[in-house]
Amino acid sequence: MATVSTYLNFDGTCEEAFAFYKEVFGGDYAAPLQRIGEVPQPPGAPALNDEEANRVMHVALETVGGHLIHGTDIVPSMGHVLVNGNAISxxxxxxxxxxxxxxxxxxxxxxxxxxxxxxxxxxxxxxxxxxxxxxxxxxxxxxxxxxxxx
CATH class of the missing domain: 3.10.180.10 (2,3-Dihydroxybiphenyl 1,2-Dioxygenase, domain 1)
Known part of the structure; x- marks a missing residue:
C-alpha cells in the first residue's frame, strides 16, 4: 500500500526531538533508532568523530491516524548544512x-x-x-x- 510520510532533518537534536514527539503522541518507534556510526560509510568519506557517529541515521514514529514522521541528523563533516525554513509544516x-x-x-x-x-x-x-x-x-x-x- 502506498503511503505518505514526513521526513525531518536535525543538526544533532534528532534523538531528543523524537523522544519529545514520542512522549506527546505515545506509542513506540516504528523501527529501532539507527545511529550514523552503525552503517557503512561511503568510500572516501571523512572519518566520523564520536559526536557525529552517535547522531541519528534514521528514526520513525507514528503520530496521528497512522501518519509517520521520520528523522535524521545531518553530518557536518560530510558537508551537510541544516537550513530551517517555512517550506513545510x-x-x-x-x-x-x-x-x-x-x-x-x-x-x-x-x-x-x-x-x-x-x-x-x-x-x-x-x-x-x-x-x-x-x-x-x-x-x-x-x-x-x-x-x-x-
Whole structure:
C-alpha cells in the first residue's frame, strides 16, 4: 500500500526531538533508532568523530491516524548544512477540540507560537507554531457545537 510520510532533518537534536514527539503522541518507534556510526560509510568519506557517529541515521514514529514522521541528523563533516525554513509544516488533524488542545499544550512547550488554538471561519479550530526544534506544525479539529464559530 502506498503511503505518505514526513521526513525531518536535525543538526544533532534528532534523538531528543523524537523522544519529545514520542512522549506527546505515545506509542513506540516504528523501527529501532539507527545511529550514523552503525552503517557503512561511503568510500572516501571523512572519518566520523564520536559526536557525529552517535547522531541519528534514521528514526520513525507514528503520530496521528497512522501518519509517520521520520528523522535524521545531518553530518557536518560530510558537508551537510541544516537550513530551517517555512517550506513545510506537519499538519495534524484531530477528531475534537479536547484532543487538539491536549496535544497542542504538550507539543508547543517551548515553541514559537504563530496562532494559539483559534476558531476559524471555515468551522474548525486551528493552531500553528514552530516547535523548540525548528519544526513547523499546524493543527485542526472540528469545533464543538456552541463554541467559537460552529
Amino acid at each position: 506537519i499538519n495534524v488533524e484531530l477528531d475534537d477540540e479536547d484532543a487538539l488542545r491536549d496535544i497542542w499544550t504538550r507539543l508547543s512547550a517551548g515553541a514559537e507560537i504563530e496562532m494559539e488554538p483559534t476558531p476559524m471561519f471555515w468551522g474548525q479550530l486551528f493552531a500553528s507554531f514552530e516547535d523548540r526544534y525548528g519544526i513547523r506544525w499546524m493543527m485542526v479539529a472540528p469545533l464543538t457545537e456552541g463554541t467559537g464559530l460552529a
